[in-house]
Amino acid sequence: MDANQLRRQVNDLLQNGKYDDVKQQLLSNKDTTEHDNDLAMVCYLCTIHEREKEAGQPTLFTKIADVDELLERYTALKFYLRRIDFDVLDELESFYQFLLQNQVSSYELLRAIDFGVVNRDKVLQVINEGALPGKRADEGAVKSADSDQEFCFIICTNNAVYAQECIHYINHLYVPDGIQVNVLTVEEAKSLTSAYNEAMQCSRAKYKVYLHHDTFIINRDFISDCLRIFGTDPRIGMIGNVGVEKMPSTGVMWDADRYGMLYEQHIYETKLLANAFSQELPYMEVDAIDGFLMVTQYDIPWREDLFCKWDFYDCSQSMEFKRKGYRVVVPWMNEPWCVHDCGFINLQNYDGEKEKFIAEYLTE
Numbered sequence: 001m002d003a004n005q006l007r008r009q010v011n012d013l014l015q016n017g018k019y020d021d022v023k024q025q026l027l028s029n030k031d032t033t034e035h036d037n038d039l040a041m042v043c044y045l046c047t048i049h050e051r052e053k054e055a056g057q058p059t060l061f062t063k064i065a066d067v068d069e070l071l072e073r074y075t076a077l078k079f080y081l082r083r084i085d086f087d088v089l090d091e092l093e094s095f096y097q098f099l100l101q102n103q104v105s106s107y108e109l110l111r112a113i114d115f116g117v118v119n120r121d122k123v124l125q126v127i128n129e130g131a132l133p134g135k136r137a138d139e140g141a142v143k144s145a146d147s148d149q150e151f152c153f154i155i156c157t158n159n160a161v162y163a164q165e166c167i168h169y170i171n172h173l174y175v176p177d178g179i180q181v182n183v184l185t186v187e188e189a190k191s192l193t194s195a196y197n198e199a200m201q202c203s204r205a206k207y208k209v210y211l212h213h214d215t216f217i218i219n220r221d222f223i224s225d226c227l228r229i230f231g232t233d234p235r236i237g238m239i240g241n242v243g244v245e246k247m248p249s250t251g252v253m254w255d256a257d258r259y260g261m262l263y264e265q266h267i268y269e270t271k272l273l274a275n276a277f278s279q280e281l282p283y284m285e286v287d288a289i290d291g292f293l294m295v296t297q298y299d300i301p302w303r304e305d306l307f308c309k310w311d312f313y314d315c316s317q318s319m320e321f322k323r324k325g326y327r328v329v330v331p332w333m334n335e336p337w338c339v340h341d342c343g344f345i346n347l348q349n350y351d352g353e354k355e356k357f358i359a360e361y362l363t364e
Helices: 003-015 019-028 030-034 037-054 067-085 093-101 106-116 120-129 160-171 192-202 222-232 313-323 350-362
Strands: 150-157 180-187 207-212 215-217 236-240 242-244 258-265 270-275 283-285 293-296 327-331 338-340
Touching: 003 019, 003 030, 003 037, 003 067, 019 030, 019 037, 030 037, 037 067, 037 106, 067 093, 067 106, 067 120, 067 160, 106 120, 150 160, 150 192, 160 180, 160 215, 180 192, 192 207, 192 313, 207 215, 207 222, 222 236, 222 327, 236 313, 242 327, 258 327, 293 313, 313 327, 313 350
Parallel strands: 150 180, 150 207, 236 327, 258 338
Antiparallel strands: 207 293, 215 338, 236 293, 242 258, 258 270, 283 327
């Protein structure tokens, strides 16, 4: 059974009030469920329904009409909580209204906090006290600048909700005097390389930040930190948050130690990926960086002639920069710069793209 068929069956159960059968149906098709982020999330949310039922409360499933509404509700709750966690929620009233209008139970709220936030006690304190942290004086200050002092954030997306959330975090970055910030989104792309080439040609900005729509930049000083690193050496062409010092002969980045820091949010948990290097080094030079966030100060074409899907574009671009004599680096971080809300990784075309990468770059 494919994911669309299973989704229709779950919708039928929800619409006919057979809530207790939803989890069993998903588990009976475990392989399909585990390879589809939406279905895996519904399976996780069954635990909230079960606990609310045990407590004699109206359950989560009674408050929604179908899978789409269920996921929209949970995504909105997750986004609110993360904004509180990383100080980018502008006011609390809309959050309280959301809880009230959607009849969010205390158990649903607590489970969402356990799943989706990093600083649990902080989030609970803000919710209970109804007070957000104060803002820094220079927040949001943007002044006009020429293209050499412009940052362009480029997002290839097929999900408007996630893209807008990504942009929300960009809009809350501290912007140094004289720096201009722009955002470009690319939709309906046939591949990441083609999307990034299109955006690169449309932007005159010297500094370009290529990021996934499910990457949320939580380092408010991100722009000044990137400028500082680029300023140390004009040979630094690209910055990433996670990278591999030496690309393994297998062509698989995670077959070797990856350096850097990142919060990864999967279906059931948020994990800290951290492999630090010496604090005495402002950055580490690497062979390749992970594509959830890639910052450049030079324009080099993406290899859409070779990588025409969604894998190995990042490792390829890292190698293209090195071929041109530029350095690719991962900065030293005291704490992660980003949250990557990545769910499960789709590896459907991975092996084919990997063989292309090995043939092009690792036989040199």
